[in-house]
Every structure is written in C-alpha cells, then in structure tokens.
Amino acid sequence: MAANESYMEKKVISIGTVCELTGLSERRIRYYEERKLIFPDRSKSGIRKYSFLDVEKLVDIANKREEGIQTSEIRKEFIKEKKYDEKTLREKVIRGQINAYFNKRS
Template identity: 35%
Template structure:
C-alpha cells in the first residue's frame, strides 16, 4: 500500500468530525455502520474512529440514497466494487485517480 493510501486509511477522525464533513447525522452514520456500509475502528474508550476513505464512502452512500437506491442496493454495489478491485495493482494512474477523488471531496466540503 502506498503511503498516500496509508494516510487516507488512518482511522483518526471522531464521529463529530464526520458529521461536519458529510452533513450526515450521527444516527445515519451509525445506521450505515450497522448495515456494514462503513467499518470504523474503535478507540481506547470504545469510540468510533473514521478515516478519510470512510468520508468518501459516506458521501457515496448519501448520493446513492438520494438517487433512490436502498441500503441493500448499496451493499451490493460495494460488494461488486470489491470484486472488481481484486488483484488490481497499485499504479501511477490509480494514485492519480485517488488524488482526484480526494480533491473532489474537499471541493464538495468547501462548496
């Protein structure tokens, strides 16, 4: 895993930050976790820790729900994505794409 990906996977953000970055409610975030759409780790005291990738994930979920997809639909969509990603190697172009996604997310936050 590249260092960039490593950084984006660092689970360091508490739910309050996620709430602000995604404009989702705690209830929604926990519900999506319950349905295994995101899998935050837990800190020492049992509190959720999210990564920047989780932020992406949650914004995607939001879009899918807005588009009329159900939680189950989204579970399948993500499962398909995972299958496609199997065996795919890190590449310069993949890195570039992930960078673009990152920028897109920040742009959204600072609309």
Template identity: 60%
Template sequence: MGIEEPYKDKKVITIGVVRELTGLSDRQIRYYEERKLIFPVRSKGGSRKYSFSDIEQLMLIADKIEDGVQTHEIRQELAREIKHHKADVRSMIQGQLNAQFGTRRP
C-alpha cells in the same frame, strides 16, 4: 520496519468531525455502519474513529440514498467492487511475477 498505512485510511476522525464534514447526522452515520457500509474502529474508550476514506464513502452512500438506491443494493455494489479489485490485484501480481521470472501461469 512495517508498511505505513496511507493517511486516507488512518482511522483518527471522530463522529463529530465526520458529521460536520458530511452534513449527515450521528444517526445516519451509525445506520450506515449497522448496514455494513462503513467500518469505523473503536478507541479504547469506545468512541468510533473514521478515516478520510470513510468520509468519501459516506458521501457516496448519501448521494446514492438520495437517488433512491437501497442500502442492500449499495452493499451488493461494494461487494462487487471489492471482488473486481481483488481480481485486478491478483492479475497485476501475476504479471509482475511473469515479468520478473519469465514464467507463465494459467
């Protein structure tokens, strides 16, 4: 039995619905994809599919763009956040291992 993906991360929403929810144009949404700020999946027919998490990310991106932040700066910020998140997860797992097995690893 596999681990179920959280509903917020399931890529099931079409670009038309994303457009309606965000107020962004198709072109803006595709541009953010081209700039590697969001990562929709493609259906068998080639349509883009987005998640609720993608929609939240698009809203944050749009706000930053409106505030004058450049897309390359947003991408750098996202990369830093991912790096910090991975470090936090590693630290949490190490803490759980230490608690479970009474070991310490530098």
C-alpha cells in the same frame, strides 16, 4: 501507521468531525454502519474512528440514498467493487511474478 497505509486510510477522525464534513447526523452514520456499509475502527474506550476514505464513502452512500437506491443495493455494489479490486490486484501480482521470472532468466 502501517508502511503501505496512506493518510487517507488512517482511521483518526471522530464521528463529530465526520458529521461536520458530510452533513450527516451521528444517527445516520451509525445506521450505515449497522447496514454494513461503513466499518469504523474503535478505540479502547469504544469511540468510533473514521478515515478520509470513509468520509468519501459516506458522502457517496448519502448521494446514492438521495437517488433512491436502497442500502442493500449499495452494499451489493460495494461488495462487487471490492471483489473486482481484489481480482485486479491478484492479476497484477501474478503478472509481476511472471515478469520477474522471465527477466531473471534473460
């Protein structure tokens, strides 16, 4: 496990367990993968592995679909959220660098 990877991010859960946790069928989960909504890792033998964050995301996707939201709209929303998260992270890094620079000069 990477040093900054939490147990929530570690992809160790099989699709069967994900089905049990979410109530979704394997076919539905694969469909969400085809639609580029979820990105499981693959073992050397091709077995899909999911994280707890993936499980939460699948439940969120299923809830949105029940509300009638199309998968293309869900994907756009996820992309927008990811860009926002990346922008926020960049801003925090820059603020940290600025603070470190000025603290060092004091």
